[in-house]
Structure formats: structure tokens, C-alpha cells
Amino acid sequence: MPVSRKRKKKPGKSGWSRKPARVNQRGSAAVPGGQDPHxxxxxxxxxxxxxxxxxxxxxxxxxxxxxxxxxxxxxxxxxxxxxxxxxxxxxxxxxxxxxxxxxxxxxxxxxxxxxxxxxxxxxxxxxxxxxxxxxxxxxxxxxxxxxxxxxxxxxxxxxxxxxxxxxxxxxxxxxxxxPGPTVTGTVLWTRDRYGSRFAVTAPITTADQPERWYLWDIDACGHQAFTVHSGYYPTPEAALTAWQAGVGPIAAADTELAPVDDPWLLAELLPAEEGLLRSGGENVEQFAEYHRSKRLAEAVKQTLRQQETRPGRGMDAATAAAEFTTWLQAHDTDQRELPVDLDELATELTDSWCINNIDAVFSTCSPHRVALFVRHVHGYYLDDFAKQLVALLPDWIRWLAAHNTTPPELAERCLPYAEGQPHPQITVDDNIEPAYLARVIE
Structure with missing residues (x-):
């Protein structure tokens, strides 16, 4: 697949290709650029x-x-x-x-x-x-x-x-x-009203100790699913209350725990050992549970038998690009002039919208996610093209809200960040990388 001319030349998703080594008359590989191989x-x-x-x-x-x-x-x-x-x-x-x-x-x-x-x-x-x-x-x-x-x-x-x-x-x-930690009951979960923040809790027993409920507070707005808080609680009700406080009353309103009904998605969300490749930015409380949260996640994954047939994963980027373009053309009530290259813009927007590749959260939208997306776009695309993508965000937010039947008051909370307002809870002092592990209250 050719690389868009609108993207910055940087490693990663932009698809750097290394020049093949030339072979000289003696049959040995020459180093690109004329450097001496020794x-x-x-x-x-x-x-x-x-x-x-x-x-x-x-x-x-x-x-x-x-x-x-x-x-x-x-x-x-x-x-x-x-x-x-x-x-x-x-x-x-x-x-x-x-x-x-x-x-x-x-x-x-x-x-x-x-x-x-x-x-x-x-x-x-x-x-x-x-x-x-x-x-x-x-x-x-x-x-x-x-x-x-x-x-x-x-x-x-x-x-x-x-x-x-x-x-x-x-x-x-x-x-x-x-024997190691054992899951001794039903694993429960819920998600916030935006759909991208999850609570997962499971009853755990270690050796002969009393049962305790472990909570994973998982944010799927970034380039991967991040466990932003975890720890033991005496009951599932206490775990839910702690999660709701960390999510905020607007996003967590009316949330209730229920048995996990999609073990495939749960496996994508739960943390796993990353070795030296971790994103970094943990606080002392997150470091305290860094290893244990992953060990207990292993126990949960072993307990939940995955279905033989993976359930439908919702909309993908290509389908979203086509449907968004059609919707935008049909709902252009202001009779404004849409971009000539709207198809390309929609394709790039949808391709970058869900870079964590968790299909089940593709169509979710929150203020936090919009703010992260704007930062990603400006860091990944050339400035003029990035501005064109960001200009489409208000319409993209409205389309997602209509697609997901998101309450209008929730969608409206996303709009200021589409217009460039920095999100105070993910902005760090050096402003180089956002605080992916922030426990954002929406």
C-alpha cells in the first residue's frame, strides 16, 4: 500500500522503507550512502x-x-x-x-x-x-x-x-x-457512557486467604488499552464505586456490573507483560500494582473460555470512511464547499481514529479520545493536511454520536477538544507526550 504524501516521514505507521544494500562487483554488500562497511x-x-x-x-x-x-x-x-x-x-x-x-x-x-x-x-x-x-x-x-x-x-x-x-x-x-492466585467466581465488567472506559473486577483467592475483588480500570482511548488504576477491594460494589469515582459522575452515570459477555474483547483490554517496551509514565500507585495486575489478568484469561467463533467486531475503518463521507454529503445543510479530496481525508481520519486496533471500541468517542487524536494527527501528518483532518472532527463527532445513539450532551462535551482546546488531565509539563496513564474524569 503506497504511503500518503501527506504523512510526515517518521518511523512507525508512516512506513519507512529501508533501501536495499547494493552489491558491488566483488559480490559483497555495499552500505547505502557510500559508508565503509568496516x-x-x-x-x-x-x-x-x-x-x-x-x-x-x-x-x-x-x-x-x-x-x-x-x-x-x-x-x-x-x-x-x-x-x-x-x-x-x-x-x-x-x-x-x-x-x-x-x-x-x-x-x-x-x-x-x-x-x-x-x-x-x-x-x-x-x-x-x-x-x-x-x-x-x-x-x-x-x-x-x-x-x-x-x-x-x-x-x-x-x-x-x-x-x-x-x-x-x-x-x-x-x-x-x-498454587498461585485463583479466580473463584464470576468475572464482572461495565463500560462508561462514552464506551471507551471499562471496569473489570474478579474475585481472587491466593493460597488460604479470604476472597478479595480485584479491579482493573481500563482506558481504551489511546494507542493501546491502558490500565490506569488497579487494586483489591472487599466487594464488587466497592470496586464499582471506586471506578465510578475515577471516571466521573457524567460518564459513569447509571453504570452497573454484569458478567463478561465478550471474552475476546476482555483479552484485548486486560494488561499483559510488556518487558522493556512499556509506555512509561506510571505513578507510585500504578507501579505498586504493575506486576500483580498482569499476573491476575493472566488468571482471568485462563478462566474465561473464549468462544469458538469470534463475535462481530463492529465497524471497521474502510466502512466508516465510506459511510461518513455519504452522511457528510447528505447533511451538508450549510451548503458549504466540501473538500475536493474528501474521500482521502475520510480514509486517513478513520485509519488514524483507532490506532489501538481494538475494533470493538472503534466507533466510541469521548473528550479524552478526541484530544488524544488531535495530538496524534498533528504529530503524524504534515501541518496543512493535519489541519484539514482536524477541521472534519466536529462532523465526525456528530456522525459517531448518530451512529452510536450517543446522548447529545455527551457529544457536545467532545467539541471543544476538536477545536484545539488542550485536555488538562492529559497535558504534561514538557508537552511532548500526553499522560496516557492519567485517570481521566470525563
């Missing part, structure tokens, strides 16, 4: 060595932080219930990761570094106990808490460490690995 190879080697050095530094800092964290938990949590140990572990991880974010980028260990280091540190604390007294119990409970909150592949590493320690325990008999 010089380029040396530069790549130096870059690889530098990256390895940076990553080694990050792993070292994560190891030191994990060792201190495990030692602290072993000292103060020995007589606490397992759920308290797990919660304390998450809170301390949130603090460590939040403090790490204040360091220079090259010195900053991420959640994946800390997860790997925690498994090593907790296993080492168990292994360091050499007598047969009860001293092993506290570090063992910390290790099992680590195993319960980390998602794959870190959970597998923790399970392997537990197996290794049990095999080498000698006269000391270590308990078997914990």
Missing part, C-alpha cells in the same frame, strides 16, 4: 557494547534494591498473614520503581529488571538459612509472595527457584510451591 560494523559493535553496559548497570541497581527490599520484608513481615506480605511487597516495589524513575534514563532500572532481581534475592535469602530452625519461614513466605504477584515469564522463574530450593533442602522440608 566503519559501520565498528560503530554497531560500539553501540551494542554501550547498550550492554547500560543494561548491566540497570541490573546491578535493581539487584541492590531487591536485596534491600527482601531483607526489609523478612525482618518486619515474619508473623503477618500472606495477603499482608503480598500487599507490602507490592507497595515497596511501587516505591522502588517510582524512585528509580527520578534517576537519569541510563541509570534507571525498569519493572522487568526489578522482577528478575526479586526472584534472585528472595531465593538467595531462603538459601542463606543454614540451620533447621524456623528461620527459613520468613524468607520463604517472601519468596512465595514474589511468585504469586509476578506475571509470566517471571512467575516461571520464581517457580523454578522454589523447585530448586526444595530439591536441595536436605533435612529441612520446604513446603510445595503455592
Amino acid at each position: 566503519t559501520l560494523a565498528e560503530a554497531l559493535h560500539d553501540l551494542t557494547a554501550y547498550r550492554e553496559q547500560i543494561d548491566a548497570g540497570r541490573r546491578s541497581r535493581a539487584a541492590a534494591a531487591a536485596t534491600d527490599l527482601v531483607a526489609d520484608l523478612v525482618a518486619v513481615m515474619a508473623n503477618q498473614p500472606d495477603a499482608i506480605v503480598e500487599d507490602a511487597l507490592c507497595l515497596r516495589m511501587g516505591t522502588v520503581l517510582s524512585e528509580a524513575e527520578q534517576a537519569p534514563l541510563d541509570d534507571r532500572p525498569g519493572p522487568s529488571h526489578l522482577a528478575t532481581a526479586l526472584v534472585t534475592a528472595a531465593a538467595a535469602a531462603v538459601e542463606a538459612i543454614t540451620n533447621d530452625a524456623d528461620a527459613w519461614r520468613a524468607p520463604w513466605r517472601v519468596l512465595t509472595a514474589v511468585a504469586d504477584i509476578l506475571p509470566y515469564p517471571h512467575s516461571e522463574a520464581a517457580a523454578d527457584a522454589i523447585t530448586r530450593l526444595r530439591d536441595m533442602s536436605g533435612r529441612r522440608v520446604l513446603p510445595p510451591a503455592p
Whole structure:
């Protein structure tokens, strides 16, 4: 598919194509631009060595932080219930990761570094106990808490460490690995009146602890579905109340929880381990639940059996472009002159409207989503073409409202952002990237 001449030449969706290497008369590949291949190879080697050095530094800092964290938990949590140990572990991880974010980028260990280091540190604390007294119990409970909150592949590493320690325990008999978190009832969800903000809650039991309800507050307005808040609540009603407060009374009015009826969509919404590719921008509370929210999401996905036939996913970009163009031509009551290249504009608008590729939320529209779309368009297209796309947004919002039977008062709240008003809850100081993880009240 050819790249639109209206798009900025930048990597990603704009479709950069790398020039193929030329072959010289000797049969070896020549480097585009006439660079000496040996010089380029040396530069790549130096870059690889530098990256390895940076990553080694990050792993070292994560190891030191994990060792201190495990030692602290072993000292103060020995007589606490397992759920308290797990919660304390998450809170301390949130603090460590939040403090790490204040360091220079090259010195900053991420959640994946800390997860790997925690498994090593907790296993080492168990292994360091050499007598047969009860001293092993506290570090063992910390290790099992680590195993319960980390998602794959870190959970597998923790399970392997537990197996290794049990095999080498000698006269000391270590308990078997914990069963991990289990979904013990019906998974419930709801979505806000705009259709792009979701509450998902599930009853979870870990080991012999009382059942608690875990909440994921998921915003699907950005380039992916972001879990902007998560945590345990005593009941589904308490979880819903917390979600409604985070969404706001207008968007969350009259929302009620119901059993999940689209496991395919739920799987697209729930968070998953991203390794080093995370978007970033978490606050301390989000860091505290960073790993556990993904581990429990794995448990939910395993519980819900996906339907053999995927349900209809709603409108796609091509259909929307054609129907929007037809609607706009039929509803042009002002007799204004529509753009000559309306078909191209509509195609580009609809193609960029749902860049998270979650078809079930394609036709949703909220003030937050409009503000994010305007930022994306101005960053992705050449200025003149971007202005033409934004000029179509008020009509696009009205068409979506008619298509979705969205109440007029909700659609009208989107219009100021279509006209360029910045959204105060997603604007950050440097104004480079929006705050995708903001818990926006609509």
C-alpha cells in the first residue's frame, strides 16, 4: 500500500522503507550512502557494547534494591498473614520503581529488571538459612509472595527457584510451591457512557486467604488499552464505586456490573507483560500494582473460555470512511464547499481514529479520545493536511454520536477538544507526550 504524501516521514505507521544494500562487483554488500562497511560494523559493535553496559548497570541497581527490599520484608513481615506480605511487597516495589524513575534514563532500572532481581534475592535469602530452625519461614513466605504477584515469564522463574530450593533442602522440608492466585467466581465488567472506559473486577483467592475483588480500570482511548488504576477491594460494589469515582459522575452515570459477555474483547483490554517496551509514565500507585495486575489478568484469561467463533467486531475503518463521507454529503445543510479530496481525508481520519486496533471500541468517542487524536494527527501528518483532518472532527463527532445513539450532551462535551482546546488531565509539563496513564474524569 503506497504511503500518503501527506504523512510526515517518521518511523512507525508512516512506513519507512529501508533501501536495499547494493552489491558491488566483488559480490559483497555495499552500505547505502557510500559508508565503509568496516566503519559501520565498528560503530554497531560500539553501540551494542554501550547498550550492554547500560543494561548491566540497570541490573546491578535493581539487584541492590531487591536485596534491600527482601531483607526489609523478612525482618518486619515474619508473623503477618500472606495477603499482608503480598500487599507490602507490592507497595515497596511501587516505591522502588517510582524512585528509580527520578534517576537519569541510563541509570534507571525498569519493572522487568526489578522482577528478575526479586526472584534472585528472595531465593538467595531462603538459601542463606543454614540451620533447621524456623528461620527459613520468613524468607520463604517472601519468596512465595514474589511468585504469586509476578506475571509470566517471571512467575516461571520464581517457580523454578522454589523447585530448586526444595530439591536441595536436605533435612529441612520446604513446603510445595503455592498454587498461585485463583479466580473463584464470576468475572464482572461495565463500560462508561462514552464506551471507551471499562471496569473489570474478579474475585481472587491466593493460597488460604479470604476472597478479595480485584479491579482493573481500563482506558481504551489511546494507542493501546491502558490500565490506569488497579487494586483489591472487599466487594464488587466497592470496586464499582471506586471506578465510578475515577471516571466521573457524567460518564459513569447509571453504570452497573454484569458478567463478561465478550471474552475476546476482555483479552484485548486486560494488561499483559510488556518487558522493556512499556509506555512509561506510571505513578507510585500504578507501579505498586504493575506486576500483580498482569499476573491476575493472566488468571482471568485462563478462566474465561473464549468462544469458538469470534463475535462481530463492529465497524471497521474502510466502512466508516465510506459511510461518513455519504452522511457528510447528505447533511451538508450549510451548503458549504466540501473538500475536493474528501474521500482521502475520510480514509486517513478513520485509519488514524483507532490506532489501538481494538475494533470493538472503534466507533466510541469521548473528550479524552478526541484530544488524544488531535495530538496524534498533528504529530503524524504534515501541518496543512493535519489541519484539514482536524477541521472534519466536529462532523465526525456528530456522525459517531448518530451512529452510536450517543446522548447529545455527551457529544457536545467532545467539541471543544476538536477545536484545539488542550485536555488538562492529559497535558504534561514538557508537552511532548500526553499522560496516557492519567485517570481521566470525563
